[in-house]
Amino acid sequence: MEYIRSQNSLDEYFKNTQFKDYFGFDIQPYTSIVRFDPDDIILEEGDRPGRLYYMFSGRAKLLITHKNGTVSLINFLEAPCFIGEMELLDRDKPAYGVTAISTCLCFSIDIAACRSKLLNDVTFLQHLCYFLSDKALGDAYNYSKNQSYPLKVKLASFILLTENNGLYRERHAEAAGFLGVTYRHLLYVLAEFVKDGILRKTPAGYKIVELEQLKELAELE
Amino acid sequence: MEYIRSQNSLDEYFKNTQFKDYFGFDIQPYTSIVRFDPDDIILEEGDRPGRLYYMFSGRAKLLITHKNGTVSLINFLEAPCFIGEMELLDRDKPAYGVTAISTCLCFSIDIAACRSKLLNDVTFLQHLCYFLSDKALGDAYNYSKNQSYPLKVKLASFILLTENNGLYRERHAEAAGFLGVTYRHLLYVLAEFVKDGILRKTPAGYKIVELEQLKELAELE
DNA sequence: AAAATAGTATGAGATTTCTCACATAAATAT
DNA sequence: ATATTTATGTGAGAAATCTCATACTATTTT
Numbered sequence: 001m002e003y004i005r006s007q008n009s010l011d012e013y014f015k016n017t018q019f020k021d022y023f024g025f026d027i028q029p030y031t032s033i034v035r036f037d038p039d040d041i042i043l044e045e046g047d048r049p050g051r052l053y054y055m056f057s058g059r060a061k062l063l064i065t066h067k068n069g070t071v072s073l074i075n076f077l078e079a080p081c082f083i084g085e086m087e088l089l090d091r092d093k094p095a096y097g098v099t100a101i102s103t104c105l106c107f108s109i110d111i112a113a114c115r116s117k118l119l120n121d122v123t124f125l126q127h128l129c130y131f132l133s134d135k136a137l138g139d140a141y142n143y144s145k146n147q148s149y150p151l152k153v154k155l156a157s158f159i160l161l162t163e164n165n166g167l168y169r170e171r172h173a174e175a176a177g178f179l180g181v182t183y184r185h186l187l188y189v190l191a192e193f194v195k196d197g198i199l200r201k202t203p204a205g206y207k208i209v210e211l212e213q214l215k216e217l218a219e220l221e
Numbered sequence: 222m223e224y225i226r227s228q229n230s231l232d233e234y235f236k237n238t239q240f241k242d243y244f245g246f247d248i249q250p251y252t253s254i255v256r257f258d259p260d261d262i263i264l265e266e267g268d269r270p271g272r273l274y275y276m277f278s279g280r281a282k283l284l285i286t287h288k289n290g291t292v293s294l295i296n297f298l299e300a301p302c303f304i305g306e307m308e309l310l311d312r313d314k315p316a317y318g319v320t321a322i323s324t325c326l327c328f329s330i331d332i333a334a335c336r337s338k339l340l341n342d343v344t345f346l347q348h349l350c351y352f353l354s355d356k357a358l359g360d361a362y363n364y365s366k367n368q369s370y371p372l373k374v375k376l377a378s379f380i381l382l383t384e385n386n387g388l389y390r391e392r393h394a395e396a397a398g399f400l401g402v403t404y405r406h407l408l409y410v411l412a413e414f415v416k417d418g419i420l421r422k423t424p425a426g427y428k429i430v431e432l433e434q435l436k437e438l439a440e441l442e
Numbered sequence: 443a444a445a446a447t448a449g450t451a452t453g454a455g456a457t458t459t460c461t462c463a464c465a466t467a468a469a470t471a472t
Numbered sequence: 473a474t475a476t477t478t479a480t481g482t483g484a485g486a487a488a489t490c491t492c493a494t495a496c497t498a499t500t501t502t
Contacts, residue, residue, distance in 0.1 A: 144398065393450070
């Protein structure tokens with residue numbers, strides 16, 4: 001993670017997003033801009049980060065660690081969205097972690113400095129409710145739509161969602177868990193993609209060779 | 222739908238739920254209690270109901286109608302939860318409908334009478350955010366956990382979730398859509414349940430004969 | 443009353459996905 | 473450096489699920 005320090009760029013981003021309109025008070029003094037690179041941890045599971053993020057560019061994933069230590073990919077977060085609102089609303093530490101997939105640019109709000117302002121700002125709370133309600137509906141819709149398709153199609157979407165710079169490199173166990181198929185079958189279909197020339201296996205991960213074909217497959221859903 | 226008029230029962234319910242604590246002002250004057258019977262429409266798709274519900278007992282389902290007219294079951298709502306918050310937060314009419322599965326008891330808040338009070342009540346907004354955020358996480362978790370199991374298991378859960386008075390009577394097409402399997406296959410597994418004596422087919426619907434066996438199956442997930 | 447429509451029902455072969463057994467490579471611990 | 477664990481891969485038969493074709497209601501429309 002890296003802070004973006006230039007005052008210019010902060011001003012610039014403020015102008016170009018609606019972010020400031022989500023608050024009933026001037027949020028800029030409490031805000032900085034941070035960049036998370038792929039695989040950076042945005043929210044540590046079981047931590048009290050003290051930061052509320054508003055991601056205005058990038059993709060991230062939401063993970064849960066089970067009692068037995070295995071990690072499950074649970075959901076995706078796509079800009080624009082809030083990250084870490086549960087910590088603000090209080091109640092224990094987050095029971096989930098968030099990790100950057102692509103480069104993520106976020107406004108980072110210092111909760112300690114303005115927690116009570118936020119919690120008493122109806123403009124902000126209304127917008128947060130709206131975001132959450134909207135996302136819940138969209139997610140539910142996607143869930144029920146998604147599951148009907150064969151793995152070929154779901155995997156194509158999944159690769160496009162998790163790919164970075166044309167490289168797919170998810171843990172197979174994690175991917176299989178999220179996609180609801182066995183490890184074995186995931187490998188099988190992945191091998192099919194390689195055989196069909198859609199992907200190429202490299203030491204760094206699976207390189208996307210035929211982006212168009214992947215997109216076509218994914219669009220079936 | 223039926224109003225529950227007795228002042229006694231309103232007082233009673235108020236005492237026995239935390240409902241009133243979710244508001245920073247006295248909500249009781251704006252609240253009545255309504256009962257929805259199975260299959261009653263709680264929220265009409267494309268309507269402006271003017272009511273915010275807090276369901277404190279019962280189960281309901283969330284439906285979406287597609288452009289081509291087909292209806293998809295999208296999600297379940299279980300007490301306690303809010304229903305219709307999108308209408309309060311404004312933005313057009315709801316793009317989804319909600320129908321009672323079992324008998325549902327709800328506090329019904331007259332939005333017209335206290336919209337601005339609600340939208341300016343940080344206590345309420347905070348609780349709503351919390352509910353929404355919590356539900357989103359729970360849904361995501363369930364979803365990713367769920368999909369791995371064979372239909373036998375998922376159908377068992379589904380039947381338990383949609384059953385009323387021991388009777389399962391969902392539309393097969395709707396159920397198949399939600400469960401992400403073909404109509405054919407759903408019928409196949411349903412027939413298996415009948416053959417195994419778990420369900421019995423009656424003119425009124427599928428009667429649950431072996432509740433325990435259904436529960437056992439469902440608990441595998 | 444006939445026709446059209448929507449929901450229910452079943453068979454059979456094709457495809458997808460699973461189970462399980464096992465092998466190899468890479469990362470981590472002792 | 474060696475054992476141990478973790479992740480990756482592969483084969484083959486079994487089970488789950490899909491596709492498609494085809495009937496049979498019941499309800500609604502004309």
